[in-house]
Amino acid sequence: MPVDLTWTPQPAAPGTLRAQAEWEGRAGTAAAVTSSLMGWQRIRFEITEDASPGVDGARHAYTPTLGAFSAVIGASGDILVPEDRLRSAMLMAAQGRVVLEEELDKLLGKPWDEELEPFRYAGDGAPVRWLHAAV
Template identity: 85%
Template sequence: MRAQAEWQGRQGTAAAISSSLMGWQRIRFEVTEDASPEADGSRHAYTPALGAFTAVIGASGDIMVPEDRLRSVMLLARQGRVVLEEELDRLLGRQWDEELESFRYAGEGAPVRWLHAAV
């Protein structure tokens, strides 16, 4: 099953919604709070396989990665402890995007075909 809802609330509501939904543990979800003139927005995603992902969203809708996190990843990559591209993908939530993508297009009228077995 799939559900989608538009909502309005005070800043920080997306985090509260996400926190409540994570308690269910067996669902996949994405909650986005748009930026406002007073504050940046946020994106919260969760899948049972990957766990939780949270990112700050700017006024243009882009994920904003804090400078200290980028510097830390760059240092770890220079030391050979991580692969830079993989860590940047993690900071941008690529795995969550890939897992949730089919659900984004499964809205009313969208052609989605689920293959349960292939020969």
């Protein structure tokens, strides 16, 4: 299903544009879109695919400086880190090759969140959706 994008100025990087879209598709579509977008130069993006019955969701992010990030998202919206990736991070930390906290931050996408945060805020009339935690 084609998605029409409305492009507006991106205040976080003057001279650039931003767009936001919501869409529906079969599971795995976010990965295909991510793969296509990574071929563009100087682009930053994040794509979230919600979990559906029997299928975990996914989060994909890309920045020119960090490259690609992908994570599985559970039904509750949490990033799910596979056991083998946790074991690998712990082993590398035990060998002194990485700092465990920094490696865990990468597994959770923290560097991508920090880099993308200024771009998430809509400006000049662009749409923005604020998410609130239920307490």
